[in-house]
Amino acid sequence: xxxxxxxxxxxxxxxxxxxxxxxxxxxxxxxxxxxxxxxxxxxxxxxxxxxxxxxxxxxxxxxxxxxxxxxxxxxxxxxxxxxxxxxxxxxxxxxxxxxxxxxxxxxxxxxxxxxxxxxxxxxxxxxxxxxxxxxxxxxxxxxxxxxxxxxxxxxxxxxxxxxxxxxxxxxxxxxxxxxxxxxxxxxxxxxxxxxxxxxxxxxxxxxxxxxxxxxxxxxxxxxxxxxxxxxxxxxxxxxxxxxxxxxxxxxxxxxxxxxxxx
Numbered sequence: 361x362x363x364x365x366x367x368x369x370x371x372x373x374x375x376x377x378x379x380x381x382x383x384x385x386x387x388x389x390x391x392x393x394x395x396x397x398x399x400x401x402x403x404x405x406x407x408x409x410x411x412x413x414x415x416x417x418x419x420x421x422x423x424x425x426x427x428x429x430x431x432x433x434x435x436x437x438x439x440x441x442x443x444x445x446x447x448x449x450x451x452x453x454x455x456x457x458x459x460x461x462x463x464x465x466x467x468x469x470x471x472x473x474x475x476x477x478x479x480x481x482x483x484x485x486x487x488x489x490x491x492x493x494x495x496x497x498x499x500x501x502x503x504x505x506x507x508x509x510x511x512x513x514x515x516x517x518x519x520x521x522x523x524x525x526x527x528x529x530x531x532x533x534x535x536x537x538x539x540x541x542x543x544x545x546x547x548x549x550x551x552x553x554x555x556x557x558x559x560x561x562x563x564x565x566x567x568x569x570x571x572x573x574x575x576x577x578x579x580x581x582x583x584x585x586x587x588x589x590x591x592x593x594x595x596x597x598x599x600x601x602x603x604x605x606x607x608x609x610x611x612x613x614x615x616x617x618x619x620x621x622x
Contacts, residue, residue, distance in 0.1 A: 487512055487616040497604040499591055504539075504604050506588040507612040514582045517619045518543070520554055521574035522589045524610035527558065527567045527603050534561045535600035539573055542588045548577035557594050568606045578619050587614055 491507030511518065520541050528537040540547060540555035547553045556573030589612060591602055604610070 488614060490611050490613045492609060492611040494605070494609045496606050498602075499604070500537075500599050500602045501592045502590065504589045504591055505610065505612060506586055507614065509585045509587050509614045511580060511582045511585050511616060513616070515619050516616045517576045517578040518580055518585070518587070519574065519576050519615045519617055520587055521572060521613045522611075523570070523572040523613070524604055525568050525606040525608045526571045527569065527606070528560050529566050529601040529603070530560055531564045532562060534597070535559070536594035536597040537600060537602040538592050538594045539604070540590055540592070541573070541575075541577075542586075542590060543577060543580055544586050545588075548575070550577060550579035559594070568603065570608065574613075576617065576620075587612060 487510075489507065489509050491505065493505060497504050509518070522539065522541065526537070526539060528535050536557055536559045538555060538557045540553060547555075552575075554573065554575035554577060556571065558567075558571070560567070591604060593599055
């Protein structure tokens with residue numbers, strides 16, 4: 361730094377001498393050989409300029425390689441129990457489960473207090489009835505006879521039998537008659553009707569003979585039951601000459617039995 365400053369002073373000194381020499385000779389532009397000049401002193405640095413405008417964003421780079429899976433974090437604390445939800449709709453009934461094993465027999469419980477006296481039980485004697493008459497009934501269709509029976513229990517069945525002289529008569533053609541039993545005006549449906557049919561075809565015979573129809577009827581309520589015998593047409597056959605009770609006793613026999621378990 362000192363050498364540079366010394367050189368600069370030397371150059372200034374030489375320049376001053378030349379200037380004075382030129383003034384004395386009144387020839388500023390002397391024809392004398394020029395003397396090499398000296399470098400000037402560096403100037404004071406200027407004020408820094410303002411920052412330029414921000415440049416545009418560069419192009420987006422490619423996605424980096426997926427890093428390795430980190431370690432699993434610690435389990436968080438259990439949250440608070442939320443409010444109870446509303447009751448949902450009832451689902452359909454599921455299938456019946458497998459029958460479980462028989463449990464262990466429990467200990468005998470304490471003896472309870474005596475209960476109140478129950479109602480009188482039903483009579484275990486046989487409950488039966490018959491209705492008997494002697495008359496000729498020439499109805500081709502309709503009610504022949506009714507017999508009222510007092511049924512004791514709901515769970516029992518009634519056995520009914522009708523016995524009489526019966527016949528159909530139709531010379532030169534086919535004919536059929538049907539005798540059947542009703543209970544309070546309706547035929548039996550448990551399990552089926554109680555009935556009997558008599559058929560004749562192209563005959564002049566008048567078959568007045570004793571015949572009987574009978575059967576059991578279930579699912580009949582207890583109480584007074586109107587048991588009746590009717591005569592009518594067979595399916596697919598029209599009316600014909602029918603006769604019930606000719607010259608003999610006719611009867612309806614009714615008995616109450618325990619209902620079948622099968």
